[in-house]
Amino acid sequence: MTNKPWQDKLIDIEPYVAGEQPQSADIIKLNANENPYPPSPSAAAAIREFDGNTLKKYPPIKPTELRNAVAEHYALDSSCVFSGNGSDDVLAAAFRAFFNSDMPILFPDITYSFYPVWCSLMKIPYKVLPVDENFEINIEDYAQPNGGVVIPNPNAPTAIGFGEEKIRRLLDLNRDCIVIIDEAYADFSGYSCVGLIKEYDNLVVTQTFSKSRSLAGMRVAAAMADPYLISYLDAVKDSYNSYPLDSIAVKAGTAAVRDEEYFRIVTDKIIATRQRVSEEMKELGFILTDSRTNFIFARHVSLSAKEIFEYLKSKGVYVRHFDLPRIDNYLRITIGTDEDMDTMLALLRSMPGILQG
Template structure:
């Protein structure tokens, strides 16, 4: 800290989920896709490696054009970045002059970016059932919500968000849809009616590219142009050539992506039922994870017991959710092993 500016010494950085390369670990703590990328993505990465002596295309058209077609929007309505985290960084840096509001229990980077850019940030408490109530978001600040929310997995219907956006046309509403492909709640089809709504998405979850770092934003061309101004003032080549090739190949492999996504949804349904049979209270998650607390056993105790059995899940030592575990959906076999270990812990 000797040379760090005083203005940054207060920062509390985001803490990622534990990364463990041990083959014996069942990794259910970072909401990654448990299935391999499409073979076309792997081949595209190999081919793109031959071009690494050249800069990547800063316009990112290789991905933007097919992504626009997939989302049924115009290319000028899409922005690409180095993961959705980079896009969120630009948004917090450049679109929060009047401050920002977001839930008190949500993606941790919202607080980190607020502190990093010295923003006036207000955390709005979730309701007792851990749901977001947009009526609580009064004022003129930019609003950021994850939908489905993380770590709860609970989602708002797009019409609810649209109604709120219509009531507050002077406010920017950012909807972080990292997990929307595992639900039916995307705001993208409604964006033409709500120019003050911006959707942020990622290729990390349903598209198997967490390690590739590719994110996107969808919204009015005016907002997209402003995002490009920030990007080209920071790093026009932030999306590398291999990632662009992989993103394009993923979009060309939609059948495989849809099949993998459906397997995760089916396994999520099975897991929720199995947990409830073991006396867990489980939210109605629409993400690629579940959020559960046991009726009598503390979350930390279960977290440590699972880790001892080489199963990693996420435990948040925070008020209101300290007894919950966020459990990523793995393969069916992995989730069956999880349930077996939990049975041994919770049943006498």
């Protein structure tokens, strides 16, 4: 196709190859960090009761009810909350709003794969800082001139998180740039740094409803920051796509965030399953990072990640294997229901070469 007269005007981009998303009901899908439990019954009810006739109107340009609900959850003013169409939409808006410098932004080498993609899409210079041999982020590495910082806490796919002391140190080292903490998995860690936005006016915290709120299919996410930074996120949104959240997503998201009890039960259940399965996997010869997320990041003492991945897949259990430097011998396994995890554990036990716990 390179002989087309308009070929030179197309974007220079690698076609994206999507991960496997098997749709069969027989399959146990532990490869997308989805929540195994359904969303809050009140979210489902909000959808059922939604008056489809009202869809003829545009949604509000600011989904106030959703932002109010998030603000209440974190005891913030609503002006500290931004919302968008999933974490990717919110993070991309933040990259555009806050990473406008000739100096590189900083992020870890092993982290969310979209950061470098957005940088190349938006022509943002960046520098990756290697995590250590235990996949730990060394905060002192971030004490260098930069155009911004983005770090997931907990990080993915390593599953490792850190607490307030390190976040404060990171922020103190970076008072002259915007620091984005991507808290996609924070609800499974017991720690969120959202409270620090009152102290650090350069801190932006993003969260998604796709994991702990079981709303991956509804595309809802939020960012929390000083109202001045939120006004920039809104200006970017309003200049790009003013209504990224449809009217039903606003209702379902609001209902989900207001159901604190259900959220607590589901999150605790996943954490308990994670702890139990982690112990059982250790007995089978797996070496795990200390997960603060809804997934496990693990390698096996003798079997390769690739062969375990293929074996589980052949038996209908999909986990995630990244064919990437440093982590190609690791598996990322989403925490499913206890029943699903038991199926996976039984399959692992049946694998030739596994240790017998």
